[in-house]
Amino acid sequence: VGVRVHVNCAITLDGCLGGGGRTQLRISNAEDLRRVHRLRARSDAILVGVGTVLADDPKLTVKWAMAGLRPGLPPLRVVLDPRLRTPPNALVLNGAAPTIVFVGAKARGRAGVRLERIPLRRRHFDLARLLDRLSDYGVRRLMVEGGQRTLTRFFAEDRVDEATIFVSPRVLGDPTAPRLSQGSLDLRRHLRLRRAQRVGDGALLMWTR
Numbered sequence: 152v153g154v155r156v157h158v159n160c161a162i163t164l165d166g167c168l169g170g171g172g173r174t175q176l177r178i179s180n181a182e183d184l185r186r187v188h189r190l191r192a193r194s195d196a197i198l199v200g201v202g203t204v205l206a207d208d209p210k211l212t213v214k215w216a217m218a219g220l221r222p223g224l225p226p227l228r229v230v231l232d233p234r235l236r237t238p239p240n241a242l243v244l245n246g247a248a249p250t251i252v253f254v255g256a257k258a259r260g261r262a263g264v265r266l267e268r269i270p271l272r273r274r275h276f277d278l279a280r281l282l283d284r285l286s287d288y289g290v291r292r293l294m295v296e297g298g299q300r301t302l303t304r305f306f307a308e309d310r311v312d313e314a315t316i317f318v319s320p321r322v323l324g325d326p327t328a329p330r331l332s333q334g335s336l337d338l339r340r341h342l343r344l345r346r347a348q349r350v351g352d353g354a355l356l357m358w359t360r
């Protein structure tokens with residue numbers, strides 16, 4: 152597949168992606184957020200799962216000024232949402248950038264939402280097919296931001312070419328909180344650690360194939 156996949160996420164020192172339940176948690180710091188927005192700006196598309204839409208209601212747009220860039224074309228926003236649970240008023244559906252929602256074959260359509268249908272295999276999209284479809288939209292560089300189930304599948308299907316993981320100094324200590332992976336995961340099976348760097352009060356780990 153001709154789509155390069157870059158996973159970017161922020162985790163607590165105990166490996167959590169966010170608070171359990173409805174608690175929102177800011178894990179990244181200001182310095183790291185600038186990097187995230189620069190990375191978004193260099194991406195053709197930014198992908199999350201519907202769990203993240205429901206938990207955080209992200210805009211998935213580029214904050215050009217924060218990135219220190221002149222405004223350019225916004226990247227495509229992509230949501231993995233087999234049953235179309237994205238609320239009609241979700242910010243990811245605002246007009247700020249184009250959005251595609253990937254749904255299963257049986258999901259009902261809805262006005263104002265651009266849907267792409269991919270059959271589900273044991274409740275999962277075949278990510279190779281998904282990437283093919285995105286490549287038809289001209290996507291060459293895809294940024295995957297999470298959350299847990301989305302990252303789990305991208306690693307399980309070995310579709311990650313690069314990962315940047317920001318590690319914050321906080322231990323969350325919530326056993327119910329979502330993690331980097333649902334099960335065990337050994338990044339060495341997929342990627343090599345290339346750099347580790349201090350970013351403000353946290354650390355950034357950079358992995359590539």
Ligand SMILES: NC(=O)c1ccc[n+]([C@@H]2O[C@H](COP(=O)([O-])OP(=O)(O)OC[C@H]3O[C@@H](n4cnc5c(N)ncnc54)[C@H](OP(=O)(O)O)[C@@H]3O)[C@@H](O)[C@H]2O)c1
Nearest residue numbers: 160161168169200201202203275276297298299300301304
């Ligand atoms: N710290 C960070 O960098 C970061 C970034 C993003 C999100 N988060 C956090 O992550 C948490 C959400 O995690 P999550 O696991 O609930 O959310 P998620 O990965 O965003 O969404 C999971 C849902 O998306 C659908 N999905 C994802 N991948 C799929 C695939 N390959 N095939 C079919 N469907 C797929 C499924 O929907 P159905 O359930 O409808 O089948 C799945 O349950 C939140 O706490 C959020 O704050 C943190």
